[in-house]
Amino acid sequence: MQLLSGNEACALGAIRAGVRFFAGYPITPSTEIAEMMSEELPKLGGIFIQMEDEIASICAMVGASAAGMKAMTATSGPGFSLMQEGIGYAVMTEVPCVIVNVQRGGPATGLPTKVAQADVMAARWGTHGDHPAVALTPWNVMESFLLTVKAIEVSERLRLPVILLSDEIVGHMREVVSIPESVPIYERKKPLKSADEYLHYGDDTNFDAPVAHFGDGYRIHISGLTHRKDGFPTNDPKTIAWKMDRLRDKIDLNRDWLHIEEHFDLDAETVIVSYGSSARTALEAKYEFERKSGKKIGFLRLVTLWPFHYKKVADLLQNAKRVLVVEMNQGQMIREISRVVHRGIDVVGVNRYDGELITPEEVLTKL
């Protein structure tokens, strides 16, 4: 048993899952992750480097991953904004990597030391162009560890950047946890084809695809320009459509596999939907209400925010007469929830965006 913060658990998760490259830039409230990586990675022969900004950090991470290393970076709001171009590049070039965003209040410098969950849509749509997005959000220290491991797995298997949307509360709170000594490590498969026959984007299943790296002798070309199967740029409409569909299908074909949630008592009339540190408040409010009224309240905690599993969430909420969405922003996930409930169902937001946690009392007044 160990007493760890969410940020420390995240760093440990990355190390256990095989991350050996970390490039980052100091930013509150994520810095403990970089600090722990700078201490641990050299012991394991891994690379830690502090770059000149977040743009450089994500580019170095993508370079290292394209050269075969499991790689991660960690940041918060302003740094997350700077990383958006690199996220798009990793999507287009299909380079696995994990971006941890320990959310703080925004926009701009906002609230460096205070909590928010306002980067939900930035995680989905932050970079330009149509693109797939995966974002997982932990609600406690243990889950910070587990979801970091999961994020790395998803990223490696789908060749996609994955975002871990932590927040200041989860990142900084300490809990006693039992961290496993080892977790499954996903090694990328080597191509079976010769360099002459190998196509960098030739695997149609696009899951656990064999992939060549810089230095493997395949003389690959990686480009952010829309490209053909061999990685070279194209303007051919059919090939462009093939590439865009290929990227979209990473989500469309794996929605069930990517979806993680937790729920209780969804046969109740009123259901609370929440995620991350707000879900802790929401669950407390559910118990409090049930103690006082004797009536059940449903509870749905989203762990995978993106891709949002419309069908599954619709099924889970089909009996609800009233839905409360508890989140620390001006209403971001509530938009997705509103789209999947039956017409006429009351969907009410419980929001706070002043840097403070939502209290159970605030949820109770809306119940």
Next chain:
Amino acid sequence: MNQEIFNSLRVDDRLPHILCPGCGIGSAMNAMVRAISESGLEKDEICVVSGIGCSSRVPGYVDCDTFHTLHGRAIPSATGVKLAHPNMECIVIAGDGDLLAIGGNHFIHAARRNLDMTVILINNFNYGMTGGQYSPTTPQGKRAKTAPYGCVERDFDACKMAEAAGAVFVARSTTYHTPHLKGLIKQAIKKNGFALVEVISQCPTLYGRLNRMGDAVKMLEYFRDNSITVSQVKEPKDAEGKIVIGVLHDSEAQEYYDVYKKVMELAQKVNK
């Protein structure tokens, strides 16, 4: 085509290249490919990295690992590749806008960090790919598509900046002096640390035309007639209005990964 050049390029379907007739980038690429070949490096040991722009299209034609990254981000991307594969030779090829404007901060900090890489800056004094806008190296008063009345800004000297930031090898040549340029690139590749080779190049289609400098041949003649070697500069005024070519700076400093290896040893000793 010379056999060594032929073997170094992706001749099957990547050529002909997209560069304009008379462009200097082909000459710079030629010098780079010959320098690589003469350095005795195997094609599989090299990663050529670029950002965005005309110069940054070069990696697509070279038969080795090639990394066409985001605008301005060639150096940090190469940093990741180099640290993951310290035995690979990373060569960054970039234009003046890419390397010095949007990528300027990365350039400074890479020189300071002194991670082993060779940066070839093809300086044609404007943004060619977008149609000839002014760049950080457009001289004051010269015309560009976004400086129709002459450039308001002062240009800067990338070689001086690299040296000031800590680069251990800094050199300059032009597309007229390609054998000389090849020699400098070979020296840069051999150097263990951050090395910059600036190539003064012609853009007859845009910068040259906008400034009435004549065709590519005229521009090359200008480079020939206005270049002066480092050893010919006896006092500062000799260099005024001239292109100073040759090795401008050569020094020794600990290379980043060599220092990082010591950090790993230390961390592992503490851990025991």
